Amino acid sequence: MAAALNHTIVSARDALASAAFLADTLGLPPPSRFGPFIVVETANEVSLDYSQTDGEITPQHYAFMVSEAEFDEIFERVALHGTYWADPGRRRADEINHNDGGRGVYFEDPDGHLLEVITRPYGSSTA
Secondary structure, three states, rough: OOOOOOOOEEEEEHHHHHHHOOOOOOOOOEEEEOOOOEEEEEOOEEEEEEEEOOOOOOOOOEEEEEOHHHHHHHHHHHHHOOOOOOOOOOOOOOOOOOHHHHHHHEEEOOOOOOOEEEEEOOOOOOO
């Protein structure tokens, strides 16, 4: 069997609020509890398991592949939350990108993790 990512742990100041933000923004099912974690399950059965911490949070980056129709729905919710960017360096505020013939946008969660939604995998352009 080939290795496949099953889950990753995401540090948060308020695990329930951060998990709910992700699920709501991406249109995923509500988070569930598994032991000390608040779990958000993605469509490809990879979960982000939120862990409450009072310590320092090192921001991470999480990217999600979505369809064009899903992008439109998600982008509406992202825009309501405030600033978003076309690039991971956060230099192109309030723009989306069109990399590889698709669309993408970056935005922060409540703990400063950089979230991204894209409609085409990087490097997939045939041009």
